[in-house]
Amino acid sequence: MGKHEACEFCNGQVEQSVIRVQFHFMGETIYVEGVPAWVCAKCGEQYFDAPVYKRLEDIARHRSRIQKTVCFPLAEYDAALA
Ligand SMILES: [Zn+2]
Numbered sequence: 001m002g003k004h005e006a007c008e009f010c011n012g013q014v015e016q017s018v019i020r021v022q023f024h025f026m027g028e029t030i031y032v033e034g035v036p037a038w039v040c041a042k043c044g045e046q047y048f049d050a051p052v053y054k055r056l057e058d059i060a061r062h063r064s065r066i067q068k069t070v071c072f073p074l075a076e077y078d079a080a081l082a
Contacts, residue, residue, distance in 0.1 A: 007045055009045050010043045011042075012040045012041055013042070014039065014045075015040075015041055016037075018036055018037070019037050019039060020033045020034075020035070021033075021046065021056065023059075025056075025057060025061070026060070028063065030063055031070065032059055035048070036049070037052065
């Protein structure tokens with residue numbers, strides 16, 4: 001690809017990876033696993049090739065078709081130990 005050789009934010013090295021993506025689309029958040037992405041080794045910023053990003057958008061647009069809902073513990077940072 002070559003476009004993302006260095007991170008736009010911290011100039012860190014960007015490496016190809018397959019990750020779980022938290023994707024925001026039209027006010028909703030979905031998680032997609034196994035997404036090919038480019039991840040900054042330094043700050044963790046994620047970059048996507050255009051076709052990958054488009055597919056994420058398509059997945060989000062058709063999220064009613066998502067079969068698997070994953071529940072995980074979500075703590076409120078301020079309230080958890082109160
Ligand atoms: Zn970075």
